[in-house]
Amino acid sequence: MNKYQYKVKGVDYEVEIAEVEGNIAKVNVNGIPFEIELQKPINAAKHPTMNNPKVQPPQPAPAKPVQAPVQQPQPAKPAAPAGAGVALKAPLPGTITDVRVQLGQQVGIGETVLVLEAMKMQNNIEAEAAGQVTSILVKPGDTVMEGSVLITIG
Numbered sequence: 396m397n398k399y400q401y402k403v404k405g406v407d408y409e410v411e412i413a414e415v416e417g418n419i420a421k422v423n424v425n426g427i428p429f430e431i432e433l434q435k436p437i438n439a440a441k442h443p444t445m446n447n448p449k450v451q452p453p454q455p456a457p458a459k460p461v462q463a464p465v466q467q468p469q470p471a472k473p474a475a476p477a478g479a480g481v482a483l484k485a486p487l488p489g490t491i492t493d494v495r496v497q498l499g500q501q502v503g504i505g506e507t508v509l510v511l512e513a514m515k516m517q518n519n520i521e522a523e524a525a526g527q528v529t530s531i532l533v534k535p536g537d538t539v540m541e542g543s544v545l546i547t548i549g
Contacts, residue, residue: 406532427499480549481524485539489513492535496546500528508546509533524548 401408411423418433493510496502507519508528529549533539 404532406530407534425498480526480529480547482544483508483520483523483546483548485511485541485543485545486518486520487511487513488540489518489538491533491537491539491545492517494531494533494535496528496531498528498531502526502528502548511539511545520545522548 397412399410399412401410409425412420413423413428414421415433418436420431420433422429422431489511490513491509492512494508495510496508502508502522503525504522506522508522509520511518511520526548528546530547531545532547533543533545539545
C-alpha cells in the first residue's frame, strides 16, 4: 500500500492506495474507504503497488464483459460532495484548540464539533445542522476571524 499526503484548499488529506485493478482503484482518504474509477487503466509496470512481489497483478477474465459494474454493498446514504452543505462559521475571532470530528463523520444538531479559544475562554462550537461532515477547513492552532468557515455539514 502506498500513502500520500495532499493539501487541497488548506485541508490536509492522507490518501492510501489499497489496490488497483484495471481502471478501478480502492483507496482510503483520511481513513474512509472509496472505490474510484480512473479515466484510463494504470500501466502495471509504472505503478509501485503492482511491482510489489506480494501483490499479484490482475489476470484478465476471458468471458467477463469490460463494462460490468462491480457489485458492492451501497451505503444507506450517499456521501455528500466535499465542501457541500451548511457552512459552520466562527462566531468570534479566536484560535482553534480542538477539532472533535473527522471528515465523513455523521453529526447531530447541537453536537460539539470543535473548540475555539477566544478571550481566554474555551467555546464549544456546535453543529447547526445534522448530517455528514463534508469538509474541515481548520486544524488545532489555526487563528480564525469572525465569520470564517470552519466546517461544512452536508
